[in-house]
Structure formats: structure tokens, C-alpha cells
Amino acid sequence: MIRALPARLLRQTGPVERVAVAVLLAVLLVGLVVAPFTTSPVTELRGLSAWAPLGRDHLGRNVLARLVGGAGSAAVPFVWAWGVTALGVVACAACSWAGGLVRAAFGAVTGVLGAIPRFVWVLLALSVYGRSFAVLGVAAGLAFLPSAAAVVDARIAPWRTDPSVQADLAHGVPRRAVLWERLLLWECGPDLLRQTLGLFGFVVVLEATLAYLGFAVGEPWPSWGNAVVFDWGRSDVTAVARLAPLVTLWAAAWLATVASGPREQP
Amino acid sequence: MTLRLLAQLARALGTVLGAAFLLLVGLELAPGGPADLVADPAVADVLSARWGLDRPIPVRAFDWLARVLTGDLGTSWAYRPGAPVWEVVQGPLQRTAGLLVLAFPVAVMLASLPRRLGSLVVLVSALPVFLLAHLVVEGANASAWAAMSAGWLDRPGWFALPGVDHPVRTALAAVVLAVGSNVGGDLWTDMQRARDALQRSDFAAVARVHDTPGPGWKHAVLVALPVLSGRLPMVLGGCVVLERVFLVNGAGWVLWEAAMARDFELAMALGLVAAAVVATVTLVAESARVLLDPRLRELP
Amino acid sequence: MRVEGLAVRAGDGALLTDVSFQVEPGELVALTGPSGSGKTVLARTLLGVLDASPGRVAGSVDPGGAAWLPQDGLRSLDPLLRVREVADRESLAAVGLSEAGDLYPHQLSGGMAKRVALARALSTRRPFLVADEPEAAVDADLRERLHQHLRTVADAGVGVLWITHDTAAARARADRCLALRDGRLVPFEPPDEPGPPAPTGSPGDVVLAVDAVRFAYRAWRKTSPVLHHAALTVRAGERVALLGPSGSGKSTLAQLIVGLRRPDAGTVLLRGEPPVPGRHSQLLTQDPRAMLVEDLPLDALLHRSARLHGRPPAAVAEALEAVGLSHRAGARPHELSGGELRRAGIARVRLARPSLLVADEPLAALDAPLRGAIARVLFDAVGPEGGLLFITHDMAFAERAAHRTIRMDAGRTA
Numbered sequence: 001m002i003r004a005l006p007a008r009l010l011r012q013t014g015p016v017e018r019v020a021v022a023v024l025l026a027v028l029l030v031g032l033v034v035a036p037f038t039t040s041p042v043t044e045l046r047g048l049s050a051w052a053p054l055g056r057d058h059l060g061r062n063v064l065a066r067l068v069g070g071a072g073s074a075a076v077p078f079v080w081a082w083g084v085t086a087l088g089v090v091a092c093a094a095c096s097w098a099g100g101l102v103r104a105a106f107g108a109v110t111g112v113l114g115a116i117p118r119f120v121w122v123l124l125a126l127s128v129y130g131r132s133f134a135v136l137g138v139a140a141g142l143a144f145l146p147s148a149a150a151v152v153d154a155r156i157a158p159w160r161t162d163p164s165v166q167a168d169l170a171h172g173v174p175r176r177a178v179l180w181e182r183l184l185l186w187e188c189g190p191d192l193l194r195q196t197l198g199l200f201g202f203v204v205v206l207e208a209t210l211a212y213l214g215f216a217v218g219e220p221w222p223s224w225g226n227a228v229v230f231d232w233g234r235s236d237v238t239a240v241a242r243l244a245p246l247v248t249l250w251a252a253a254w255l256a257t258v259a260s261g262p263r264e265q266p
Numbered sequence: 267m268t269l270r271l272l273a274q275l276a277r278a279l280g281t282v283l284g285a286a287f288l289l290l291v292g293l294e295l296a297p298g299g300p301a302d303l304v305a306d307p308a309v310a311d312v313l314s315a316r317w318g319l320d321r322p323i324p325v326r327a328f329d330w331l332a333r334v335l336t337g338d339l340g341t342s343w344a345y346r347p348g349a350p351v352w353e354v355v356q357g358p359l360q361r362t363a364g365l366l367v368l369a370f371p372v373a374v375m376l377a378s379l380p381r382r383l384g385s386l387v388v389l390v391s392a393l394p395v396f397l398l399a400h401l402v403v404e405g406a407n408a409s410a411w412a413a414m415s416a417g418w419l420d421r422p423g424w425f426a427l428p429g430v431d432h433p434v435r436t437a438l439a440a441v442v443l444a445v446g447s448n449v450g451g452d453l454w455t456d457m458q459r460a461r462d463a464l465q466r467s468d469f470a471a472v473a474r475v476h477d478t479p480g481p482g483w484k485h486a487v488l489v490a491l492p493v494l495s496g497r498l499p500m501v502l503g504g505c506v507v508l509e510r511v512f513l514v515n516g517a518g519w520v521l522w523e524a525a526m527a528r529d530f531e532l533a534m535a536l537g538l539v540a541a542a543v544v545a546t547v548t549l550v551a552e553s554a555r556v557l558l559d560p561r562l563r564e565l566p
Numbered sequence: 567m568r569v570e571g572l573a574v575r576a577g578d579g580a581l582l583t584d585v586s587f588q589v590e591p592g593e594l595v596a597l598t599g600p601s602g603s604g605k606t607v608l609a610r611t612l613l614g615v616l617d618a619s620p621g622r623v624a625g626s627v628d629p630g631g632a633a634w635l636p637q638d639g640l641r642s643l644d645p646l647l648r649v650r651e652v653a654d655r656e657s658l659a660a661v662g663l664s665e666a667g668d669l670y671p672h673q674l675s676g677g678m679a680k681r682v683a684l685a686r687a688l689s690t691r692r693p694f695l696v697a698d699e700p701e702a703a704v705d706a707d708l709r710e711r712l713h714q715h716l717r718t719v720a721d722a723g724v725g726v727l728w729i730t731h732d733t734a735a736a737r738a739r740a741d742r743c744l745a746l747r748d749g750r751l752v753p754f755e756p757p758d759e760p761g762p763p764a765p766t767g768s769p770g771d772v773v774l775a776v777d778a779v780r781f782a783y784r785a786w787r788k789t790s791p792v793l794h795h796a797a798l799t800v801r802a803g804e805r806v807a808l809l810g811p812s813g814s815g816k817s818t819l820a821q822l823i824v825g826l827r828r829p830d831a832g833t834v835l836l837r838g839e840p841p842v843p844g845r846h847s848q849l850l851t852q853d854p855r856a857m858l859v860e861d862l863p864l865d866a867l868l869h870r871s872a873r874l875h876g877r878p879p880a881a882v883a884e885a886l887e888a889v890g891l892s893h894r895a896g897a898r899p900h901e902l903s904g905g906e907l908r909r910a911g912i913a914r915v916r917l918a919r920p921s922l923l924v925a926d927e928p929l930a931a932l933d934a935p936l937r938g939a940i941a942r943v944l945f946d947a948v949g950p951e952g953g954l955l956f957i958t959h960d961m962a963f964a965e966r967a968a969h970r971t972i973r974m975d976a977g978r979t980a
Contacts, residue, residue, distance in 0.1 A: 170826055
């Protein structure tokens with residue numbers, strides 16, 4: 001069944017989700033593999049500097065190179081956040097399956113996490129534990145957990161008494177196979193993919209917001225957030241160079257939103 | 267029904283207490299503390315004992331909670347050294363509350379926009395609050411500049427001056443708050459989906475066939491309450507960003523400053539206030555649903 | 567009420583083609599046909615509540631002011647209104663629910679909701695009534711009463727279009743019967759239902775022994791006893807029918823027997839040991855769709871079962887052959903009809919070669935003409951060494967097909 005999972009995800013997703021997944025993978029690839037070699041202000045002009053299809057900013061730096069480097073500051077916190085959320089989702093699935101008090105207790109914890117605004121969580125965490133991508137990612141993952149957990153819980157809790165689950169158990173399928181393989185990966189798989197895209201959008205926007213407000217990646221290091229404002233309103237920089245970071249950020253956020261929205265099952 | 271309402275109340279209280287506990291534990295788990303600033307370990311131990319820092323975390327968490335519950339939110343260390351937190355946050359909280367009250371009708375209006383505008387709302391709303399606010403500020407400044415150049419306007423800086431409560435500025439801020447970071451798009455999508463489900467329901471179809479009244483205001487309110495109250499945490503988070511860009515001296519502004527200056531008593535108090543606001547609004551919305559919907563009146 | 571030359575299309579397929587008929591006031595007209603023949607589409611078109619663009623409907627339809635009794639009674643009631651707000655006192659009295667006026671829909675049972683929906687339709691005082699499968703998902707008693715209500719309504723001068731699966735009841739009660747097949751009206755001729763095979767052979771050793779079993783569902787602050795004293799045995803090669811009204815604890819007993827729950831008191835022994843899910847027993851659920859749910863080809867799903875029960879891959883082809891689905895091996899569950907899904911579910915339990923097969927209403931969700939053939943496949947799946955315990959509402963079927971019948975009432979077997 002696990003081998004058939006990618007085919008199922010492909011069947012269950014529309015063109016927007018597929019594009020969003022492709023963009024996410026591209027950002028991860030660029031952010032984790034290419035960006036580490038461009039993020040330093042000294043080295044960022046190397047390699048990509050000769051070719052500047054998006055123009056240069058008023059300090060003569062390659063805008064494309066800065067966007068590529070900015071992907072790094074989105075990708076690294078995303079990987080942290082995804083890890084934290086994934087652990088939380090696994091715990092949530094186990095609690096929903098257990099039902100009763102265990103499920104209620106987990107629901108109370110996510111309720112508390114969800115009551116404090118996500119942005120406030122992240123801000124406090126960065127302030128207390130120091131500014132780093134790891135702290136940013138872990139805090140973002142915890143802040144995102146309530147919504148991911150709500151989706152998983154709403155799916156798994158009703159399955160406990162579902163005739164198809166009883167049919168599987170009575171057929172002799174082991175409990176762990178029913179819970180982890182069939183319910184979490186198979187049934188929730190498409191939802192988890194959409195939640196992943198939602199988390200990606202959240203982390204990108206969060207990192208850019210903090211960078212814009214001067215609390216995360218600051219100039220001269222590249223981030224999509226500080227690139228948006230760096231050349232804003234300057235007449236000596238081309239319009240493409242000024243708008244490219246803005247459009248990149250907006251498109252990433254929009255794609256993640258549209259692709260992660262819940263939709264009816266076919 | 268009374269039991270159900272009491273359960274809601276207990277849930278809200280539990281959420282606030284839980285949030286306070288999480289905040290405190292999060293702070294206490296961080297390495298370093300006030301007493302570590304002293305070089306001599308012996309003196310640090312004495313200071314820890316005097317300030318009560320050597321007690322276990324849960325004890326201190328409940329101690330802090332007890333203080334907070336009696337209305338003592340602590341003292342600001344860095345933002346306004348020595349001032350009681352309550353005094354520091356009073357004015358800013360009022361300003362932020364004003365913004366939220368203004369944003370509410372905008373949100374309701376957004377949620378009821380017709381279907382053909384949906385994709386546009388989602389697209390614009392995908393702009394993060396900081397970017398939308400930035401564009402609005404830049405756009406307003408540019409148009410003010412153009413108006414002054416054309417001689418239609420003679421007061422420069424009517425918009426950009428910090429701390430000025432200009433009605434246009436406040437209105438723009440409220441709109442940005444209700445639209446940006448997907449708040450508007452999610453509101454619209456959720457409401458549209460709920461409305462479609464209501465229209466497609468069997469009882470609405472029967473009402474059409476029988477010419478009897480179909481789903482009415484009660485159904486609409488029941489659908490809208492969780493959608494609107496569910497967006498509140500996002501809006502509160504947006505306040506922090508918005509107030510930074512629009513230079514509004516509200517609670518979000520103070521929270522940001524406190525976080526930058528590591529003024530934890532102040533920052534935690536504001537985090538707790540945010541949780542309390544969310545819990546209260548959720549409590550009100552859920553109680554209203556319990557009053558309106560007979561299905562929710564019985565305990566599960 | 568008049569329908570002339572009605573045609574409804576959706577996408578490439580025609581849902582209804584050239585349907586014409588009329589219903590006079592005071593007439594009870596039954597419209598029969600198998601699932602998917604277009605009965606509900608016809609009703610919704612007639613009432614003007616079809617979810618389709620107008621261009622796809624051709625022909626003329628005059629409902630003549632019809633009231634509607636929808637198939638799902640509970641969901642058709644506004645959850646925020648009390649019963650007396652949707653139906654007047656007289657109509658409620660007519661369906662025997664005078665006392666229920668102050669209740670809300672969520673406090674009603676499925677059968678009560680259906681009667682309230684009927685009372686609501688009667689309160690409109692309209693000259694016609696469209697009743698969409700009023701007998702769906704109700705037990706035999708209520709089914710009989712609903713049919714009587716329809717007859718009474720027609721005798722009082724209302725023209726009733728009664729959409730139904732139940733050809734026998736239609737022939738007995740209706741003034742006129744229409745039949746719909748593949749979207750066309752065809753002459754009404756009730757099919758000769760091939761009966762289930764009669765029991766053969768003599769039973770062997772005891773496979774299942776249930777003795778003095780008690781069971782209660784426990785939730786916070788609440789205990790709901792379901793089984794008070796259940797006792798039965800099933801022998802190898804024996805078919806035993808378990809009969810009883812809804813809520814008498816039959817399905818709970820089935821779960822105890824296959825090992826999904828443990829009894830509070832008493833013993834359940836399967837081949838002499840306490841039941842372990844999947845070891846000696848298999849369960850066929852009431853809903854055919856619950857047996858196979860993953861979005862995978864049928865043979866892939868069955869290969870998994872074969873691996874789980876240590877059968878060679880060739881057993882899959884053999885099981886598909888035995889249930890008559892060899893030609894559908896590559897289809898996914900959502901592409902199968904109700905009857906095919908039931909066959910596929912039987913293939914799945916067959917692969918486990920159970921000593922005991924517990925079947926919960928195995929034929930209830932199927933159209934009448936299919937039942938005999940699928941009953942044969944079901945009986946064949948157990949083999950001479952296994953026992954079959956089937957739960958059913960259908961007394962005639964049970965008496966014809968089973969070696970023994972056991973009655974159950976309010977958690978006790980008799």
C-alpha cells in the first residue's frame with residue numbers, strides 16, 4: 001500500500017497542488033543546496049553574478065542571486081518546522097485513535113497553542129531563545145501544529161467506529177497497520193500534503209515578515225523579506241529589479257494558500 | 267444547556283491558564299536568568315533564593331498565575347523600566363481594540379462578497395500583512411505627494427506622521443488587518459463553502475418545494491460565528507506587524523519592543539492578554555451557538 | 567401531475583430518456599426500478615430541485631403542486647425547528663406522532679424522522695405527493711406502516727407517486743405500477759426472484775459456542791447495557807440466521823464473536839479458544855462499501871489479503887472466479903456497483919478460509935433480483951467445514967435458507 005501512495009497523491013491532487021509541490025521542492029533544493037554558497041555578502045556575486053536577468057539593486061548586487069540566496073532563509077526554517085509538525089501530527093493521530101481522555105488532553109494542549117497568535121509565539125520564542133533559524137522553525141512548527149492536528153483529528157476520530165475499520169480489524173489486519181498505514185498515510189495523505197504546502201506558505205511569510213521588520217535576516221544577507229523593501233522607491237533601479245522580490249513572495253504565498261485550501265473529496 | 271455553557275466557560279478558563287503555564291515554562295526552560303548577571307556564584311545563589319528563582323518551575327508558574335489572576339501583571343524591566351506592566355499596556359491595548367472593532371465590519375463585508383469576486387479576494391489576501399501594509403503606505407504617500415504637486419492638498423505628511431490618529435489612516439489599517447495574510451481570503455472561502463452546504467442541504471430543498479421559509483438568519487449566524495471567531499488569532503498576530511508598519515502605538519507595537527528588548531514580564535503579559543482575548547471571543551461565539559442551536563445544548 | 571417526453575442528460579450519459587406518465591388525484595402510482603435506473607433523478611426533476619443546468623432537461627413537467635417526502639427523513643428536517651413548527655397537529659396525529667411536537671429533529675429516531683417528514687408533506691395540503699423510497703433504511707414494522715399511510719393518503723384524494731425498490735409491496739398496494747430501467751419506462755413485470763438455496767447436509771462439530779454473554783457500552787458517566795443474556799452455537803457446515811428488531815444487539819454480538827470486543831461476562835469460544843480477530847473468523851459488514859475502501863485495483867487489495875492469510879497468489883484469481891468477478895479484477899472499489907462490491911467483499915473473506923463467517927445483513931443493501939445469486943456466492947464461500955452466522959431482518963429468507971434461526975430481542979436470545 002505504501003508503494004502505491006505516490007500514485008494516490010498524484011491522483012488526488014489538482015494542477016495547482018502539483019505546481020505548488022514542484023515549487024516547494026525547487027525552493028528546498030535551491031535553498032538547501034545552492035543558497036549556502038551564495039548567502040555570504042562576499043561570495044554571493046560569484047557564479048550567478050555575470051548573468052542578471054532580473055537586473056541589479058542600487059549596490060550593484062544581482063537580484064536573481066539574492067532571490068536564490070533568500071530561498072535558503074525560507075527553506076532551512078521550513079525543514080525544522082516540518083519536522084516539529086510531523087512529530088506533532090503523529091502524536092495527534094495516536095491520541096485521536098486512543099480516544100477518550102487522551103484525545104481530550106491532546107485537544108486541550110493544541111487549543112492552548114492555538115489561542116496565542118502564531119506570530120506572537122514565534123516572536124516570544126525568538127526573543128527568549130535567541131535568533132536562529134532553528135528556533136524560528138521549531139516555533140513556527142509548534143504554532144502551526146493546532147491547525148494540522150485539527151485536520152488529522154477530524155479524520156481519524158470518526159474512523160474508530162467506522163465499519164470499514166472494523167472490517168479490516170476483523171479480517172486480521174494488525175492494528176498498527178490500520179492506524180499508521182491505512183488511516184494516517186493513506187487516508188490523511190492528501191490532507192497532510194496540503195498541510196505541508198500551507199506550512200510552507202506560513203514559514204515563507206513569517207520569515208519574510210521578520211526580516212522586513214528587522215528581527216531575523218538583516219541586510220546585507222539576502223532574504224525575500226528584506227529584498228522586498230531594499231530598493232523600494234528608488235528611481236535608479238529598474239522596475240523589474242524592484243518588483244521581482246515582491247512578486248516572488250506574493251506568488252509563493254498565493255500558491256501555498258490556494259494549493260493548501262481544503263476541498264471536497266472526489 | 268446550563269451545563270453546556272458552564273463547560274464552555276471552564277474550557278475558556280482552562281485555555282487561559284494553560285497559555286500562561288506554557289508561556290512561563292517556555293521562558294524558564296531558556297538558559298540563563300537574572301541572577302546569572304552577577305559574577306560571583308555565591309551572590310547569585312543568594313539572589314536566586316531572595317527572588318524565589320530556586321523553586322521548581324511548576325511552583326513558580328502557579329505563583330505567577332496567582333499574581334496575574336489578582337491583576338498584578340508584573341513590572342516592565344526594559345521598555346519602561348520600573349513601570350507596572352498594567353500601566354504600560356493600558357493605552358496601547360485601547361488603541362489596538364479600536365482597530366479590531368473597526369476591522370470587524372470589514373471582515374463581515376468581505377465574507378459576504380459575491381462569488382465572482384472570490385478569486386480576487388483570495389489573490390489580494392495572499393499578500394502578507396507587512397507587504398500589503400507597505401504597499402498601502404507607499405501608495406497613500408505617493409498619491410498624497412501627487413495631490414500636493416497638483417495643488418489639491420496643502421498639508422504635507424498628513425498620512426505618514428507617526429502617532430497621529432488620522433481617520434483615513436485608521437480606516438486603511440483596519441482594512442489591511444481584515445484582508446492581509448489570508449484572513450480575508452479564508453473568511454470568504456469558509457463562508458462560501460458553508461453557505462453552499464446550507465443551500466444544498468435537503469431541508470433547504472424541501473423548503474423550496476413546499477414554499478416555506480428556508481434557512482434564515484439563525485442558520486447564517488450559526489455558520490458565520492465559528493468562521494469569524496476562528497480567524498481572530500491570525501488577526502491579532504497581524505496587529506503586531508501592522509502597527510510596526512503603520513507606526514501605531516498599540517499593543518502589537520509594545521509587544522514588538524518588549525520582545526526586542528527582552529522585557530519578558532511585559533511580553534508575557536501581552537501574550538497572555540492575546541490568549542485571553544481569543545478565549546473570551548471563542549467563549550462568546552460558542553455560547554451564542556449553544557443558545558441558537560438545539561443540537562449543541564446537550565452534553566455529548 | 568403530468569410528465570411528457572422528459573429527458574435528462576448529464577455529461578455524455580442520458581439519465582432519463584423519453585419518460586411520459588401521469589398521476590391522477592386519489593391515485594397511488596408506484597415507480598419501481600433497480601438502483602441507478604433514474605428514479606431519484608425523475609423525482610428531483612419533477613420537484614424542480616435537480617442540481618443541473620436547465621439546458622440538460624428536455625420535455626415538459628407539470629408537478630401540479632406536489633409535496634415531497636425525501637429519502638433521508640432526518641436530514642430533510644431543519645435542525646433548528648421543533649416538530650410542531652414544521653407539521654400541523656392533525657397531520658402529526660395521522661402518522662401517530664401527536665406527542666412528539668416539542669422535540670427537535672436530533673432527538674428523533676430515523677423512523678420517527680421519516681414520519682415527521684411525511685406529516686410535514688401532508689400539512690401542505692397539496693393535491694400531489696412525491697414519496698422517494700419511504701421504506702429505505704427502516705425496519706419491517708415501520709415499512710408496513712408507512713405503506714399503509716401512503717394508501718390512506720391516496721384514498722383521501724391525494725395523487726401519490728411512490729418511488730420504491732420493493733416490487734412486491736408495490737404490486738400489493740399501488741393502483742398502478744410503472745417500471746424504470748436505464749432511464750426508460752418499461753412494462754412492469756416483477757422479476758421472478760430466484761430464491762436462496764435450501765440448506766443441505768448435516769452439521770458437524772461445534773465451531774462457535776456463545777454462552778451467557780453480557781455486554782454494555784461504557785462512556786463517561788454512562789453505561790448502556792446492550793446484551794443481557796446471549797447464547798448460541800454454530801456447527802461446521804451449518805447456516806444459522808439471527809433475527810431481531812433494530813437495536814436488539816445483533817451487531818454488537820457479531821463484534822463480540824469475531825473478537826473486536828470482549829464480553830463483560832459469559833464466554834465466547836471459537837474452535838475452543840477465545841476469539842482473536844482474523845484467526846478463525848471473518849466478518850462481512852452490512853455496508854458493502856466498508857469491505858473494500860482503499861483506492862486500489864481489486865486484485866491488488868485481494869493480494870494483500872492473500873499475503874495476510876498466507877495464501878498463494880493464485881488463490882486471488884480463484885476467489886475472483888468463485889464470486890464471478892474475474893472480469894473486474896482491475897477495477898477500483900468506487901467503480902464497482904453495490905452488487906459487485908458485495909461479491910468482492912465475499913472474495914476477500916473467502917481468501918481467509920474462515921471456520922466461521924459472520925455476515926451482518928449481507929443482502930440488505932442490494933436490489934431484490936440480485937439477492938438469490940449473491941446468497942449462493944455467500945454460502946459457497948464458507949465451504950462444508952465452516953459455519954455461517956447471518957444477521958437479517960428478512961424472516962422469509964432466513965426460514966428458507968438457514969438450518970436454524972435464532973431470535974433476539976432486547977439483548978436476549980431465545
